[in-house]
Amino acid sequence: MLKAILVTNTTNDYYLDSLKELENLALNLGIEKIDELIWNNKTINNNTFIGSGKILELKRAAEILSADIVIFDTVLTPNQFKHLDEILDIQIMDRSFVILQIFSLHARSEESILEVSLAEKEYLLPRLLGIRSNMSRQGGSSYNAKGPGETKLELDRRVLERDILNIKRKLSIIENKKDRNRDKRLNNNSFTVSLVGYTNAGKSSLMNSFIKVLESNNEEVLSENKLFATLETKIKRLKKKNDKPFLLVDTVGFISNLPTELIHSFNSTLDEIAASDLIILVIDGTSNNNMLELNTIYNILENIGANDIERITVVTKSDLTAYASDYDYISVSNNTLEGIDVLIETIYHYIHKNDSIFDLIIEYNKGNILNYIINNYKIIKLENTDIGTKVKLLISKEEHDTLLSYLHDSTYNI
Ligand SMILES: Nc1nc2c(ncn2[C@@H]2O[C@H](COP(=O)(O)OP(=O)(O)OP(=O)(O)O)[C@@H](O)[C@H]2O)c(=O)[nH]1
Ligand SMILES: [Mg+2]
Structure with a gap:
């Protein structure tokens, strides 16, 4: 060493x-x-x-x-x-x-290599x-410094300047595509939950815990005991059985005094966070640096205008340590899955916050709409009547209006 x-x-x-x-x-x-x-x-x-x-x-x-x-x-x-x-x-x-x-x-990934390479070159120049x-x-x-992808660090001014321009061009193409995807998702109105926290806090592990509890046979995301294991956001559509789906976003970890050159590479993570409906603030229960970490997170959230987004604080690694603090939090372990159910229930509490119970009658020839409703909403009761299936479900007024418009549109086929 x-x-x-x-x-x-x-x-x-x-x-x-x-x-x-x-x-x-x-x-x-x-x-x-x-x-x-x-x-x-x-x-x-x-x-x-x-x-x-x-x-x-x-x-x-x-x-x-x-x-x-x-x-x-x-x-x-x-x-x-x-x-x-x-x-x-x-x-x-x-x-x-x-x-x-x-x-x-x-x-x-191609994107993170480009982002890091750009940051490194902007720092070196x-x-x-x-x-x-x-x-x-x-x-x-x-220490034998390297560029991403194990390349030798470039120390020639003109080459650096040329590379910086090239990388920026490539990144803007990737970013445009990402923006379009995000717009599509926002138009889709899916409830979006972001996992936010310091590096190594257990965000990716928490995403895996959700996947384990809510789905089987699913691909897991990379979680590792190293700093900045996750270098780009990952999004997963999850749902509790017979309930609404939501999107879970795993983001890049924060660190205090992040190099300014790297802030750009965090932008896509920060955009995801700012556009989410709920933030899960993930805190490492075993960390001794909680004040530094919390302050860093609070500052970043404030800077990106995410202070109005509702938050749940989650403390991880309960299998390793007993954590105690004044603020409200949910204690979880990604090893034993303790507390994950409580967390999922709490998320659903927010998902249904503006929902009320509505009845819809779905004619028997609109089976595809009935299937769609069953797969995407919380059904309280299904009942067969003379004119069609009567569904009692928990939805928002807007969702109710949208569904009604589907039902009244004779040409609509979901
Ligand atoms: N014992 C225990 N270890 C955990 C728990 N949650 C996470 N870990 C470990 O903590 C380390 C970091 O976990 P990650 O999920 O990769 O952390 P992260 O917040 O995604 O980190 P970055 O991607 O680097 O920001 C890994 O070694 C995990 O196995 C937990 O509840 N209990
Ligand atoms: Mg991670």
């Missing part, structure tokens, strides 16, 4: 949580923390981030401890990068770079001067 010294400043309220998180992020890249340096000064040095005297102390510590890398828990400016590279005779990284590398390693010499450092061990 490569050995790193982590550096932070105490002006950040959450610096210790953030530093602990950075340690964990680095471990994902095979980099182990051997020491940390906490700079106790409110002013950030424009050239060296921490004070110029302190930087020499850092340099000595790195030599004595035979560190391979110094990681700064901040986004280093291109200028800081250049100066630090000149002073410290060692590989340098910042928080953005670490997160970008993790995304890079996990990108699999202004920092080329410092980074080029930093990465080509001779001697000692150093």
Whole structure:
């Protein structure tokens, strides 16, 4: 394992949580923390981030401890990068770079590879001067940075600029298609539930739990004990027997101080969240960083205008830990499936929130409409009468009106 010294400043309220998180992020890249340096000064040095005297102390510590890398828990400016590279005779990284590398390693689909590659190139472009010499450092061990899909990192300005334009063009084609799909879904009026939360909280596992409880023989989504296992949204249509279907959206995990270059790749996830009818806020019951994580999530939800969307808070991993908090939450385990039924009932409570009981008579020659209703709505009672099947069902006024229009349209065939 490569050995790193982590550096932070105490002006950040959450610096210790953030530093602990950075340690964990680095471990994902095979980099182990051997020491940390906490700079106790409110002013950030424009050239060296921490004070110029302190930087020499850092340099000595790195030599004595035979560190391979110094990681700064901040986004280093291109200028800081250049100066630090000149002073410290060692590989340098910042928080953005670490997160970008993790995304890079996990990108699999065409879209996520393009997104990560774009983010990486946009990050590198202004920092080329410092980074080029930093990465080509001779001697000692150093982290071998890669682009997504295991490509060598491109460090030529003109190539980078050309690639950025190309990738943007390809992405806009993919995004247009996604927007059209989302519009189609919105027009379809399906109730949409988004799983939202910090990376590794258990969102994808929760989606799998839903699939296990609500369906059999179904393909599961990837859930792994690694940060940012999910790099794009996944959508699944689910339904309880004899009830309305809903769409469940598994989204990309959040992290505090997300590199700005990566925000773009989160946009499609954020759009999905903002367009949903209900948010399930997923919290890792075993995490010690809950304040940092919750604040990050609350801020993002507020920024994307999702504060008005109703929310259920779910705490995962109840099989591992007893979680206690002041706010209302549903405790679940994706291992034992404890609590999943309660969660599904709660979701249905929201799905039916604006529904009331209506009666419809479906003539016997409209069997396809009857089938459609049985498969898509909560039926309370079915009864055969002289003129047709009488259905008592739980629907909204709008759904009732739509169904009536189907029934009155003699040409309509669902
Ligand atoms: N014991 C236990 N482990 C869980 C539970 N839920 C999730 N995990 C584990 O936690 C890890 C992360 O789970 P994921 O479902 O991939 O988390 P995620 O929120 O989708 O993470 P990202 O996609 O990275 O944002 C995996 O190793 C899961 O097996 C649970 O209820 N109990
Ligand atoms: Mg996931």
